[in-house]
Amino acid sequence: MLQVNYIGAFCLIVLGMYCMIAKKNLMKTCIGMGMMDYGVNLLIVSVGFHDGGTAPIFVISELSRASFFVDPVPQALTLTSIVIGACTTAMALSLVIMAKKQYGTINTEQIRRLNG
Amino acid sequence: MKLKKKSIIVKCAADLFLPLASIFGIYVVMHGNTSPGGGFQGGVLIASALLLFFLAYGGKKMKSTFHEGFLHSTESLAEVVYIVVALIGVFAGFNFCLNFIVFPQFQIETAMVMNDAVGYHVMAGVICLLIVMLTTLNSDDEDVEEGSDQKCCK
């Protein structure tokens, strides 16, 4: 059975890693970091899916044996992970702004005063 | 090519949508314990109203309307409220983060207080973050006053 969402999640992660390795612009490195995070979020949500299930929102009096929900725990994990991804992106972008002010450029081959 | 003048269409649209965005965000925060949403999502929705404001009115007006210092001091207050509410249960003998205020018929419980605290904190934090990011590198960009709207954008 072809699980498109799992394949898509791993493709996103690998593409994000490729962006971080091959692109010489600091903004593109930030985009790569963000793509890796989104790929993992997609993976976590896909893990919790059951075929034919509905959203796990209910009023306790209407709950019966026949109700079939998707797993709510991975959804909570994904929410937390999205928040963490937003914080990572915010911090990385702040550092890029400060780097532009200090170095005048955002080319990674010129921002390398700490080496050796 | 920089947009030197804020056009009147953007201003009218922002005036129309700003209250809707803010009310929707507050709705998502307050109903966090019974429907999808909660503190973080609602806080970011309210803070996105700031972006509409920036597009319509520019950086200088944005800084004078949203008082960054006040928001920065009260966001820590909201977080302290969150921790204190979570710790009250400990002193009464229960474990940490227990739901001890429960009114099931009104659907109010401790989770709602904590949601509101987190929602305010996230809103204040994201607004301060956006103000800093949007005004750091463009500080030499002059905003043309919105008096004459006969000139078209360059």
Added chain:
Amino acid sequence: MTISMAHFPILAIMVLFLGAFLVALFGRKSEVLRNGISFLATGGAMAFMLALIKPVMIDGEVITYWLGNWAPVSGWAIGISIEVDALSLFFGLVITVAVFVSCIYAFTYMKEDDSLANYFTLFLMLSGSVLGLVLSGDLFNMFVMIEIMTFTAVALTAFRNNYEGAIEGAFKYLAVGALGSTAVLTGIAILYCQLHTLNLAQIAATLPQYADSPLTIMAFGLLFIGFGTKAFIFPFHPLAADAHAVAPASISLMISGVLTKCGVYGIIRLVYVLFQNVEVPAVQYLVVGFGTVSMFICVTMAFNQHNFKRLLAFHSISQVGYVIAAIGLGTALGLSSGLYHAMNHTLFKGLLFLTAGAVQHATGSLDLDRLGGLAKKMPKTCILFLIGAASISGLPPFNGFASKWYIYQAAFEKGSTSGNFFFIFVCVVALITSVLTLASFIKVAQSVFFGQLSPEFKDTKEVSLAMRIPMWILAVLCIFTGLLPGKVSEYLLTPATNAAMNAVNYIDQMMGQGYAVSHGVAGSLGDTAVTFAGVWDPVIWLLLLFCVTCAVAIVAILGSNRKLGTREAPAALQEPEKVAPAEAKYEPFFSGEESVYSQVGGSDLFWGFKHNLKKYFSFMHDWHSGIVNDYALYGVVAIAFVLVFCIAFV
């Protein structure tokens, strides 16, 4: 309204977070309030941890705690838990002591910086998240704490953003650290897919029936390399070098002493409690291999460095390599010696970073080629530096000797009982690394403290007492843990080792008696009795060292024609006391004009060694290129290698 002891762990974590937000509220207006709140928060956390020693370490209880009173329902864990056994408490003690010392040091060291309310807020959040990581009993909670830890450490590294390279170092730390965090989260997602639970005890109980499926093995590989990124093992070590060189000294203590230990704690929980596959030979090769390679490569890199703190950073990773190699051995002695060395590393590395901070505070420079002769101006800092250098090199009465001896013994015994030459090789590499560490610290001592004082640093003064007190606390702890290894082992190490190797107890305390056996978990791993070989007593070694020092001093004083205690001799006439053997070579080249400034600097020592290995050193210099893309490439290659190795051999 008494608070039972079960609430102490969560109170320790929350008091740090509450302190962070109170400092953010009140810290801008008043310096006294800010310092007071930080001191109370860190002191309170340390007090809670010390109060837990009696029930957990001595009586052997395990404190289990479900947040929000969500107890397990029909054998399935539905809440977030906190479980404090002896291993968690061991790391908790080390962390809270380091946090307390760093906090007191920062009061004086950071006095000339501004926006200190932000510094203390971030610092208290860093401490709270680290303590939350080691006390947590839930896998996703550990991930969230790792992320808070990474952000605050990056923000604090970039704190002095007027330093050259601060923003750059922080960005590299964030970017490559994000790789590690992604690996951990992917591992957790895959583990959840297989087992549908996130509680550490329940994972440990239900994992053995899936032990052969490729999903579980992939999760193991990803989690291992993810936690390894936080501990800065081999291909991730350039981040640590860059971050330490620009961070303030109190934050360097936190990064090297506390954050690396969190990575080590994660690896121990993974290998000993969750997967319990430390007896599989392939896993031993993997963990010990990474540790040995980190150990050796970083100590050779240290010969090329010109910045004091960057050199200390490479040594820090080399010592963490020792710890990981010892943990990977899989025996009780291996784990015990690894834990001992982890504790000692926090103490002596923290002391060395704080002395580097003192030198920076007094002179404003960290360049090994320009400093020199500071022992005359800063004698007390010099003594503290020498205590730290002797500890890290493994000289007898200090704690480095005790833990390194146990590591050599553990590696050798493992090699002889399993008949495998690989572990003997590891023991030999560890000995060579220790010798190279000593050589490197002789170089640093000569180029910073001994030798001639450069004219531009003529009016440096000794640092104030408020900065020396935290350094003395660490030095005294170094000496005590070195002089009393039997007591340390009995009260701290043996309970921690027994707790780590006895996964059945861990599971049963959390989920109810008999849970582990009903799921088919085997008993404890291996023999937990630890006996130390060799007949030696640190007090006797201390007396021997004292006698030899007295003899050398008497000969030196009688042999020279200087009077003892003259202070009028000009700086140029003072000869360096601890002379490296290479000094005699330079004398013909100095024309005898005593007023000429001719300090044998850091780059001149061991020049023969560096010249002969020129190819290796220049290859290493180019390999650490400073470009963030290259470091990300090394990280991705490491993740790929670990995944392939795990699926093929484990």
